[in-house]
Amino acid sequence: MPHVALAKMAKQYGPVMCLKMGTCDMVVASTPDAARAFLKTLDINFSNRPPNAGATHLAYDAQDMVFAHYGQRWKLLRKLSNLHMLGGKALDDWAQVRVIELGHMVQAMYESSKQGEPVAVPELLTFAMANMIGQVILSRRVFVTHGEESNEFKDTVVELMTSAGFFNIGDFIPSIAWLDLQGIERGMKKLHKRFDVLLAKMIEEHTASAHERKGKPDFLDIVVANQDNSDGERLNLTNIKALLLV
Template identity: 80%
Template sequence: MAIDTSLLIEFAAATLLFFITRFFIRSLLPKSSRKVPPGPKGWPLVGALPLLGNMPHVALAKMAKRYGPVMFLKMGTNGMVVASTPGAARAFLKTLDINFSNRPPNAGATLLAYHAQDMVFADYGARWKLLRKLSNLHMLGGKALEDWSQVRAVELGHMLRAMLELSQRTEPVVVPEMLTFSMANMIGQVILSRRVFETKGSESNEFKDMVVELMTTAGYFNIGDFIPSIAWLDIQGIQHGMKHLHRKFDRLLTKMMEEHTASAHERKGNPDFLDVIMANQENSTGEKLTITNIKALLLNLFTAGTDTSSSVIEWSLAEMLKNPSILKRAHEEMDQVIGRSRRLVESDLPKLPYLQAICKESFRKHPSTPLNLPRVSTQACEVNGYYIPKNTRLSVNIWAIGRDPDVWESPEEFRPERFLSGRNAKIDPRGNDFELIPFGAGRRICAGTRMGIVLVEYILGTLVHSFDWKMPDGVEINMDEAFGLALQKAVSLSAMVTPRLHQSAYAV
């Protein structure tokens, strides 16, 4: 009975706070200076939360058609502004970038990312800048990527041989499992000087499941984030799942770091990424990195580094299986440029414009992050003549921008050719062209943008060049989406492959 009473008190307090925020505080401001953007009315207390459904990016895109490119939604006791066109995204992520450079507090940052001690959720400041600088210098930047190109080649070779064995047994390739296994090992070689998974099996499959669960739960709209007074109730059960998942990841990361420390003598004079980070715990900036910071950073790199690129490659292959003429044209380009006597190498990529167009089209239609990670306004500001209050959350609907008919002709069609000529030929996904921002833009653009583009182009190109692809007999391609921080296929792609290169190419 005591629990029921306290529950009623919490709901009553939250309701009172909601009405005070909505009516009293707003009434104190001059009406001429506080016209917020249009948006749906929503429900009492919870606001627009119930309107988002299971596919928030789709629901918000539909709302934008009614309310416009900049919408304001009351979400519990919080306000959220949504940008749904390139112009609106540019206003927030370029013109007002510094005002929207922080993340709002949320359960994912607290319960998964070690209380926002990582690079993804940390406040914009000295520690975030240090983590980003070290990551760029030693793993994610241009020079660093060149330095570990051989690692990518070797691990991709392992994947090709595993796929060849499946083809010889006439067994299908489960694409996301194969990709996650390979990418985790690529990242493990750079961070820890070793493969994370020696053989593909239950351990690597569990890691894949953990990554998908993290990216899914971190993308949920958690009621407790928007109505803090009832967060303790964990109505959706999200927080309980996050705590359990965090413990599993923490055990894995702790084991990795302990084994890495024990083998330090083997890397004398040849430090890996973790060695560099550990050596920079005390640094010239005066910012101290704790073991928790380092664990949180590793969590970022292993999860985002595998899942986002993996999902784009899987969507690309699915689209080519659905549109065989695209696969045929890609094969023709590669046979002309590379031939069939050797594997694709990264230096081939600039000579493969159609492959690059396929990747851009996948970034457009199937962005790995459909809604950018939330940001929050440090100060009140104005956009398109509308007032945006302080502490308003910002969500940029990257998925909606990629399907905007005012920007893209026939946006629902998968047409790589759109990037081969005209104004679209110069569009680049690195955050400067707001028509195509799969990695976001501005100060908080994804730190792994360069790496993501390299991995998608190189791995997808190699898979397409090395094999013919077809669906198993009697199986149709399922193109349904599953919403999360990363946009997964609802049904994993499983396909039959047939080698198309000289046998010696698979032994490299």
């Protein structure tokens, strides 16, 4: 197991180690004090993530909150996310959504058991989580409606999550990334085109129905309203699409 191997190495070489992953350097912090040094004391020095195929081809060239470089735009993205989606008050405001979606998941498990069908727990958990996030961001359950378009969105989201977890050798040996030996980047580019069309249509429909959510704006409503913020940082449509990948 990787974590066991790293723990054994830390006992021999100390709490901070530099490992070679392909041709890339990777620093491992194995104690709370070492982790605190990287994540708190020196956090700005280590705030940017190294480039990889997923961030480039799926996250709009690293423009989402996870992969965006530290700066004014990232600060704005974090501020909006914390205030309206991830912060304590936001979590309290959307508590009922979590309760309802967990209820839907348990009901689906019950219906399957009544019919003697196997229950794919990981799949149900994924759908429940996606629906919770969908309610908070878009005021809609993304994995509930029927029809070709809904199925396409569902399949695309699952494919996106799967593709983001692929081991891509080009990420660890950048000099041969252009060869795309595994065909992963080619697949990511095709997937991104499909997902971009779906996101654009979703944002357009959502903007047109904004009047229906007055008094209870969702995350996308807040982001659109803050495209031009007081600090002079502007969020364009691409930034908003990337942020929705959270």
